[in-house]
Amino acid sequence: AQKVTQAQTEISVVEKEDVTLDCVYETRDTTYYLFWYKQPPSGELVFLIRRNSFDEQNEISGRYSWNFQKSTSSFNFTITASQVVDSAVYFCALSEGRGSTLGRLYFGRGTQLTVWP
């Protein structure tokens, strides 16, 4: 079973539109950590954010915001007023708090976001 599901394979928007990338996770651990990474066309993986399972406060960083809801096991990512430079593949990832002691990351399949001018 997939531990991290990103149901949206591709999303296209026009510049300045808001866009939300969905992430649903599955774990039996009560302690776990969630991450978002960005992979631009150049291929590197850029860390964006981490949340722990005890902190359900939503977070905003500039045009980026994250909505963590334990009740629905979701950790969605919204980009406000999207820009062409936001075009990338975005990965949601999970690290569990037991068993794998060094924080192995389980990645979703990624969402390809294309922002058109």
Next chain:
Amino acid sequence: EPEVTQTPSHQVTQMGQEVILRCVPISNHLYFYWYRQILGQKVEFLVSFYNNEISEKSEIFDDQFSVERPDGSNFTLKIRSTKLEDSAMYFCASSEMGGIIYSNQPQHFGDGTRLSIL
């Protein structure tokens, strides 16, 4: 800002040959990882490494794979006899802390090595 450095950026190798991918983690980081990403697919965990030994490995990391920290700065992934299906982007990552308590520390990734097996 310190970063994880990987070399080479692209490696082309004949099937059956050995290949070594190199990584220089961030200098004060203690936990090291290798992941791979087959073209168009998700990023998959291979192995984690701490205190000069493997902490965890996935089912992908079979006897053909090995990791080493030969000195104080490098962290290498060796594939002994490459197969066509080993063609992928290989990412090295490091984090300052790990373990159950600190597994929320972000792993910082290098730019990757694209491995092409012919």
